[in-house]
Amino acid sequence: MDAATANEDELALDAGPGGRAPQRTCIVTRAVAAPESLIRFVLDPEGVVVPDLRGRLPGRGAWVDARRETVAEAVRRRQFQRAFKGKAKAVPEDLADRVGAGLRADLRQALALANKAGCVVTGFGKVEAAIGGEPGIAALFHAAEASADGRRKLAQALRRRHGDAISRIPVVDDLSEDELDMALGRDHVIHAALVAGVGATGCLARWRRLRSFEGAGTAIEEPGLARDDGGGPPPPEGA
Template sequence: MKAATLKEGSERSCVLTRAVKAPDDLIRFVAGPDGTLVPDLRRKLPGRGVWASLSRKAVTEAIRRKAFERSLKTKVAVPADLPEMIDALMLRDVQQALSMANKAGLVVAGFGKVEALIETGRCLAVIAASDGAEDGKRKIGQAIRRAEAARESEGLKVRRLPVVTIFAAADLELALGRAHVIHAALAPGPAAEGVLSRWRRLVRYRTDDTAASDQNEPEDTTEPAGPNAE
């Protein structure tokens, strides 16, 4: 079968609500060779695709209503843990992107280096281990506020700095290939933007944010017709 392709600007509809959205606001699914429904996060798998809103709640409800089976018009096995599977795949996607950004030299680790990058005004995002000490999180917050205040005093535009908290320390160590990582930060660059793009999608999935938006950058949401199928 030929791999799926999407034209720029094309739209699809949610298998649950039939709302027409851009692909970035949806998740694509296909039936695998064994007849099991597979999430296609990169939108490249072959076969007829169906789409659901970028929302764990929407996927869960689509399973309950058997919307995937009706739309595909074929018998398909839908894993009961599909919402959790998608979450795990998206988390791994962010972790892999972070590893690539690190190889590109766009990641610094360690409280001192993170604080220094924040002070330069060139910090794209801060990454804090979810299981790190509360005192460390407080100090990072203070460093961010000091940098914002300094820019304001100079009459410069203040950009709210994203704080990514989806990783445990062990996940950060694995992604960065170094031990004892509690704080890290991203410097500007395409690979770092890729980390944030994937992170935002995961946060939107978890928080059931079915509308296209650029959140806080959050601290860490019957058969369709028309554009739903391909």
């Protein structure tokens, strides 16, 4: 079998002494990596290439580095046709946009689940109180349309609570007000806070994946705003 068209679902490399860890190869870069750092694509019943963000859909899979530009390159270079050995009847030109939309939907769903678990507070006053209270917050959410004044005041509250460790608290402003409303089941959500608990870790993992896909990263320094530097408080047991 040609290396460029190998079935990536069957690839498993030694993780070293003590066991084996599943690995996958990007059909564009040929780099080998853990599945969580790539995106799996499969063919739907009509033979159209679709993203499988959860890695659960049946059938042969093709794996691509989880970055927008790499997915776009896979489309441009007809890598999916090669990976699926000519069985791909259609590869959407906007496949990278579809992945981005799916990752945003995943983040909204994770936030909704965290909210159902009682791990989200909304409203400027409640968020400010949660920042200063116990146990504190795991992340701060702003609607993309949030005013600079509201952001600045909550950043000041974070600074009072965490001092120079403010960058350990992720600030998420990738979702619009409408998206926050949809996720949390209420109107006019501008500021929200994620507190430690079931669902918090998964929610932030989905945010980081979205940011990575869009090439934005999670370590952005902006005056008056805290951004995640990959640190933060340890996740709670069972989160």
